[in-house]
Amino acid sequence: MANTSLKRLLSDSVIYGLSSIVGRFLNYLLVPLYTYKIAAASGGYGVVTNIYAYTALLLVLLTFGMETTFFYFANKKEHDARRVFSTALTAVGAVSALFVALVFVFIGPIAGALDYTAHPEYIEIMACVVAIDAFQAILFAQLRFAGKAWKFAFLKLAFIFCNIGLNLFIFLVAPSLAESHPELMGWYRPDYQVGYVFVINLICTASITLGFLPELRNLRFGVDFTMLKAMLKYTWPLLLLGLMGILNQVADKICFRFLVPGQEGDVQLGIYGACVKIAMIMAMITQAFRYAYEPFVFGAGGGKESKESQAVVMKYFVMFTLFAFLAVVAYMDVLRYIIKSDYWEGLRAVPIVMMAEIFMGIYFNLSFWYKLIGKTWWGAVMSAIGCVALLAVNFVFVPKYGYMACAWGGFVGYGICMVLSYFIGQHHNPIPYKLKPIFGYFAAAMVLFAAMQLLPIESTAWSLVVNTMLLGLFAALIVYNERSLFNKIIKKLLKRG
Numbered sequence: 001m002a003n004t005s006l007k008r009l010l011s012d013s014v015i016y017g018l019s020s021i022v023g024r025f026l027n028y029l030l031v032p033l034y035t036y037k038i039a040a041a042s043g044g045y046g047v048v049t050n051i052y053a054y055t056a057l058l059l060v061l062l063t064f065g066m067e068t069t070f071f072y073f074a075n076k077k078e079h080d081a082r083r084v085f086s087t088a089l090t091a092v093g094a095v096s097a098l099f100v101a102l103v104f105v106f107i108g109p110i111a112g113a114l115d116y117t118a119h120p121e122y123i124e125i126m127a128c129v130v131a132i133d134a135f136q137a138i139l140f141a142q143l144r145f146a147g148k149a150w151k152f153a154f155l156k157l158a159f160i161f162c163n164i165g166l167n168l169f170i171f172l173v174a175p176s177l178a179e180s181h182p183e184l185m186g187w188y189r190p191d192y193q194v195g196y197v198f199v200i201n202l203i204c205t206a207s208i209t210l211g212f213l214p215e216l217r218n219l220r221f222g223v224d225f226t227m228l229k230a231m232l233k234y235t236w237p238l239l240l241l242g243l244m245g246i247l248n249q250v251a252d253k254i255c256f257r258f259l260v261p262g263q264e265g266d267v268q269l270g271i272y273g274a275c276v277k278i279a280m281i282m283a284m285i286t287q288a289f290r291y292a293y294e295p296f297v298f299g300a301g302g303g304k305e306s307k308e309s310q311a312v313v314m315k316y317f318v319m320f321t322l323f324a325f326l327a328v329v330a331y332m333d334v335l336r337y338i339i340k341s342d343y344w345e346g347l348r349a350v351p352i353v354m355m356a357e358i359f360m361g362i363y364f365n366l367s368f369w370y371k372l373i374g375k376t377w378w379g380a381v382m383s384a385i386g387c388v389a390l391l392a393v394n395f396v397f398v399p400k401y402g403y404m405a406c407a408w409g410g411f412v413g414y415g416i417c418m419v420l421s422y423f424i425g426q427h428h429n430p431i432p433y434k435l436k437p438i439f440g441y442f443a444a445a446m447v448l449f450a451a452m453q454l455l456p457i458e459s460t461a462w463s464l465v466v467n468t469m470l471l472g473l474f475a476a477l478i479v480y481n482e483r484s485l486f487n488k489i490i491k492k493l494l495k496r497g
Contacts, residue, residue, distance in 0.1 A: 030167055031277045035340040037171050037193060040274075043266025044194045046257075049273030050266075051122055051198065053253035054114075055130045060246045062096050062134035065238025067141045068371065069231050074145055079227065081145065086221040087228050089138045096131035103127040115257065125198040132205045139212045155211045162204040170196045237377040244383030248360070248413045251387065252394050252406035259398045272403035274339045275346035278332075281324055282357030307431045314365050315434045319478055321358045322445040326474055328354060329452050330467035333460050349407040351449070356407070359414035366421040369429035378424065386417035437481060448474055 038044040070088045074081040103110065104124060111120035143152040171193070178185040189195075253273065257265045328335060329351055336344055370378040390413030397405035425431070448470045457463045 029164055031274065032338050032340070033167060033171055034197070035274050035343050038270075040267060040270055040340070040342040043263050043270055045274055046266030046268070046270035047122075047194050048197055049253055049269050050257055051126055053250035055126050055133075056250045057243075057246050057254065058099075058127075058130045059133055059137070060242040061239070062099060062130060063092055063137045063242075064095070065235040065242055066092050066231070067137055068238055069235040070138060070141050071145060072234060072371070073227065073231060080221070082218050083221045083224050084227065084231075085138070085142050085145075085215075086219050087223045087231065089135070089142075089219065090223050091228060091231075092138050093135050096134045100127050100131045119195065122195065122198055125195075125202050129198070129202050129205050132202075132209060136205075136209065136212070139215050142215050142218075151211075155208055158211065159204050159208045162207060163200060166200040166203065167197075170200065237380045240377070240380030241383050244380060244387045247387045248383065248390050248410060248417070251391055252398075252403075252409055255391070255394055256398065256403070256406065259394065260402065268402050271343050271346040272349060272406060274343040275350055276353050278328065278335055278338060278347070279350045279353035279357065281328055282321060282354050282361065310365070310368065311432045311434055314362070315438055317361060317365060318358075318438050319441055319482075321361060322441055323471075323474060323478065325351075325354050325358060326445055326448055326452075326471050329449055330471045331464065333463060346403060349404055352404075352407040352411050356410035356414045359411070359418045363414060363418045363421055366418065366425055369421075369425035369431070373429055375428070378428075379421075382417050382420045382424070385420065386413040389413050389416050440481075441478075444474060444477055 034045055034048065038048075066088045070084060073079050074084045104127075107120050107124060111117050111123055114123065116122055140152060140155075143149075143155075174185065174188050175190060178188045178190065253269060256269045256272075259265070260268055332347065332350070336347055367379055390409040393409035393412055394405055397408070422433075451470055452467050455463075455466060457466055
């Protein structure tokens with residue numbers, strides 16, 4: 001049974017990866033587009049980074065943990081999954097609608113507090129985007145619960161292609177059309193590049209909602225207020241947990257403009273935000289993994305086989321993410337061309353941010369112990385401790401060291417959360433994690449990383465050759481240590497052939 005469940009987890013991870021890894025990779029086309037069209041010195045990309053940090057935080061507030069709560073209640077035999085979905089969707093939809101109304105009513109004071117008085121419409125547009133995103137989060141959760149991985153992937157990719165297409169039109173085609181056919185392009189403003197980034201997001205996000213018409217029919221099951229009360233009791237610690245978790249990701253980008261005010265702050269934040277995009281390969285991997293892993297764990301429960309599966313999956317997760325970490329570092333001389341050269345000074349933060357993302361993925365894997373036993377407040381406590389550490393690093397060191405302090409802040413924050421979750425979790429709900437091979441892979445990866453950074457090779461070509469050999473060495477180590485697994489895979493492939 002455990003093997004069957006793991007096979008389904010792997011299958012779903014591959015499908016969800018189409019929307020997460022492939023989708024975000026395609027979306028990376030926008031990174032060079034923005035950095036080549038929005039100069040680092042203008043600070044425009046810093047504004048984009050800052051606004052999107054706020055929307056990520058607001059998305060957690062507006063969903064208030066209802067995705068995980070939906071899975072928890074929908075898997076209970078005493079509840080009707082359709083009524084659970086209808087209740088969760090209605091609650092999130094009502095909160096999101098109220099949020100948008102309040103933003104439009106109080107836009108003046110909000111724009112002043114955030115230093116966007118020149119462009120308050122940025123805030124209004126992204127308020128609508130995040131409200132729709134929150135509503136869609138429950139709809140996407142329903143697709144995951146129903147096992148509709150292909151529809152999930154299709155809608156995610158549809159958003160990506162729509163977003164890329166409109167951005168390419170606005171930034172590459174529209175300027176030429178405005179010169180050759182000004183009568184058709186009276187609406188186009190060459191100086192409104194940052195604003196168009198947000199407008200395009202709103203158009204694409206709203207359009208995707210049409211793909212959920214079949215799921216929206218389940219709203220006819222209404223709201224079970226008794227169930228909603230129980231769901232809110234379960235979810236409020238998850239809200240705190242999610243809030244602390246997202247603050248670990250975006251607090252540096254939100255605080256930066258206050259710690260380094262003015263144009264200089266926007267410039268530095270833009271450089272940091274652009275370079276961090278390269279590091280987000282870890283976020284793509286962990287997100288794809290999470291989409292499949294969360295329903296898998298809740299569906300399997302907390303039995304012995306489930307614990308053994310979690311231990312095995314943890315080891316494979318560490319192996320794969322460390323390999324991805326080394327691959328990015330090995331080919332940084334090539335990957336840096338994703339962004340324009342005037343952003344390159346921020347590349348030194350990439351390895352630190354990637355390792356912080358690995359810590360976050362491990363923390364996510366460790367976090368199920370308190371979700372399965374219903375003590376979600378533990379997650380809020382640990383994340384709060386990590387967030388305090390992150391903010392302390394930022395407030396103390398950002399004014400002197402700039403965005404490098406942001407990178408180290410995330411590293412420290414997630415590292416603390418990871419360590420706390422392991423030791424507290426092993427006390428409350430012990431899982432037989434395979435620590436010896438996990439630490440072995442970490443040690444090997446750090447040695448190879450140091451070699452890639454310290455070997456005195458001036459030639460870019462030779463550096464790539466040597467780094468490829470070092471990366472191959474890590475791959476060979478994995479194959480040798482996990483040879484029983486690879487032998488089984490090869491035998492199955494030969495048998496199918």
